[in-house]
Amino acid sequence: MKKSPILQTDVLILGGGLTGLSVAFHLEQAGHTDYLLIEKNNFFGGLCASHEKDGFIFDYSGHLLHLRDPYALTLVRRLLGKNLAKIKREAFIYFDGKRVPFPFQANLWALPAKVQKECLDGALKAAQSACTKPKDFQQWCRCAFGEGIYKHFMLPYNQKLWQTHPRQMTCDWCGPFVPKPDISQIRQSVRQQTRTPMGYNHHFYYPKQGGCGALAQALACRVPNTWLQATVQKIDFKKKEATINGKKILFKRLVNTLPLKELVRITVTPPSVQQAARLLKHTTVHVLNFAINRRIEPWHWIYFPQDQVPFYRVGVQSSFSTHNAPPDTTSFYVETSEKITDFQASQKAIFQDLIQKGIIKKQDKILLSFWQSIPVAYAIYNKDRASATHKILHWLSKNQCFCAGRYGLWEYSFMERSLLQGREIAEKLL
Ligand SMILES: Cc1cc2nc3c(=O)[nH]c(=O)nc-3n(C[C@H](O)[C@H](O)[C@H](O)COP(=O)(O)OP(=O)(O)OC[C@H]3O[C@@H](n4cnc5c(N)ncnc54)[C@H](O)[C@@H]3O)c2cc1C
Numbered sequence: 001m002k003k004s005p006i007l008q009t010d011v012l013i014l015g016g017g018l019t020g021l022s023v024a025f026h027l028e029q030a031g032h033t034d035y036l037l038i039e040k041n042n043f044f045g046g047l048c049a050s051h052e053k054d055g056f057i058f059d060y061s062g063h064l065l066h067l068r069d070p071y072a073l074t075l076v077r078r079l080l081g082k083n084l085a086k087i088k089r090e091a092f093i094y095f096d097g098k099r100v101p102f103p104f105q106a107n108l109w110a111l112p113a114k115v116q117k118e119c120l121d122g123a124l125k126a127a128q129s130a131c132t133k134p135k136d137f138q139q140w141c142r143c144a145f146g147e148g149i150y151k152h153f154m155l156p157y158n159q160k161l162w163q164t165h166p167r168q169m170t171c172d173w174c175g176p177f178v179p180k181p182d183i184s185q186i187r188q189s190v191r192q193q194t195r196t197p198m199g200y201n202h203h204f205y206y207p208k209q210g211g212c213g214a215l216a217q218a219l220a221c222r223v224p225n226t227w228l229q230a231t232v233q234k235i236d237f238k239k240k241e242a243t244i245n246g247k248k249i250l251f252k253r254l255v256n257t258l259p260l261k262e263l264v265r266i267t268v269t270p271p272s273v274q275q276a277a278r279l280l281k282h283t284t285v286h287v288l289n290f291a292i293n294r295r296i297e298p299w300h301w302i303y304f305p306q307d308q309v310p311f312y313r314v315g316v317q318s319s320f321s322t323h324n325a326p327p328d329t330t331s332f333y334v335e336t337s338e339k340i341t342d343f344q345a346s347q348k349a350i351f352q353d354l355i356q357k358g359i360i361k362k363q364d365k366i367l368l369s370f371w372q373s374i375p376v377a378y379a380i381y382n383k384d385r386a387s388a389t390h391k392i393l394h395w396l397s398k399n400q401c402f403c404a405g406r407y408g409l410w411e412y413s414f415m416e417r418s419l420l421q422g423r424e425i426a427e428k429l430l
Pocket residue numbers: 014015016017018019020038039040041044045046047048060061062063064065066230231232233257258259262285335374376377378404405406407408413414415416418
């Protein structure tokens with residue numbers, strides 16, 4: 001790792017998360033070493049980092065590897081070797097005091113009779129009506145699943161997660177993320193549990209040791225030209241100059257993985273680009289991590305669509321790997337998109353809710369607990385997103401700036417795409 005930064009570079013990579021690391025790794029592999037990756041934290045990995053605390057390993061909420069692309073899988077296997085497990089998802093939706101297997105829309109058998117009828121009737125009606133181009137996410141849900149499933153799950157859950165009404169969102173993101181059983185599968189699911197694997201995460205991969213951060217570490221140790229604790233403060237494309245920790249660095253090409261909004265904020269750009277950036281909206285996610293002094297029957301995560309419950313998902317960190325927690329303990333993460341002003345009061349309310357819902361018991365000893373905040377968590381697919389990102393990315397590309405990653409492209413994305421986009425950008429640069 002370089003101790004003092006070089007003053008000029010061919011490729012300056014902003015951000016040492018998985019995307020930035022993947023760009024640098026693929027440049028290295030091709031023998032192009034004239035790059036510098038800068039990262040503001042004193043560790044690599046961004047949201048793919050893991051942190052050890054009192055013998056427990058916590059990721060930034062659940063961080064599981066969804067690897068469908070053959071190259072991505074081969075790369076991860078190469079990087080992690082034997083330190084990789086393939087795991088079958090055990091996920092549920094908390095509904096009417098019970099656990100309904102995920103996805104809700106393909107497990108109607110587990111619902112109370114009245115709700116089940118509403119969901120089935122709605123799905124049958126939707127299947128009969130022609131709906132070719134839904135104008136928003138609300139219409140997309142109604143067309144795909146019908147009124148009942150929309151009312152009982154899609155609306156309340158998504159409103160909670162996105163802090164936005166589905167009517168105000170587009171459906172540009174749903175394709176890979178929302179399992180879409182056809183009408184015969186929905187009908188069949190009234191009688192029996194769906195056996196067809198559904199959703200992009202029905203199986204996932206996870207490092208046996210070191211948490212998800214083991215992947216970022218494996219990449220980082222193959223990437224020598226880096227600068228940690230380096231915050232980019234200003235970009236001037238006319239001068240091809242970046243100000244980093246007060247120092248000027250000259251570059252020829254720039255790779256951005258920072259949130260697009262943040263990049264525009266620190267860049268000298270025309271007012272129309274600044275204006276477009278103001279239209280980009282996002283959620284902030286707060287994660288309460290904690291551990292208890294007993295082992296529970298393992299499951300991976302549970303969704304909570306109820307609007308009176310302050311969190312949208314609870315996961316069991318220790319269920320992904322036995323190395324994530326000491327023996328005879330269980331570690332959890334609780335995710336909320338709600339605004340929190342008093343973290344102590346929120347934590348108290350969350351524990352009460354978890355006891356009431358049977359996730360933990362009153363007599364359990366809390367071994368540790370701490371909050372993590374993800375200030376920019378989900379880019380919201382509001383109606384302005386597509387045109388605003390197009391305008392910003394077009395201007396940046398004219399200035400030899402390549403954007404990638406969930407935040408650099410302002411999209412709903414996951415780690416596999418970070419790895420693949422990193423390779424794509426490196427190929428363009430070469
Ligand atoms: C709650 C949540 C759960 C998720 N779960 C999953 C999952 O289970 N599976 C999955 O595949 N994906 C998941 N994701 C998505 C995944 O985290 C991202 O797709 C991926 O980690 C993005 O990597 P990145 O490098 O593009 O961005 P980041 O990880 O955000 O990296 C960007 C880096 O830039 C640095 N940076 C920011 N500003 C500056 C600055 N001014 N100067 C220098 N450096 C700066 C940051 O410190 C950071 O390290 C989840 C995301 C969230 C929010």
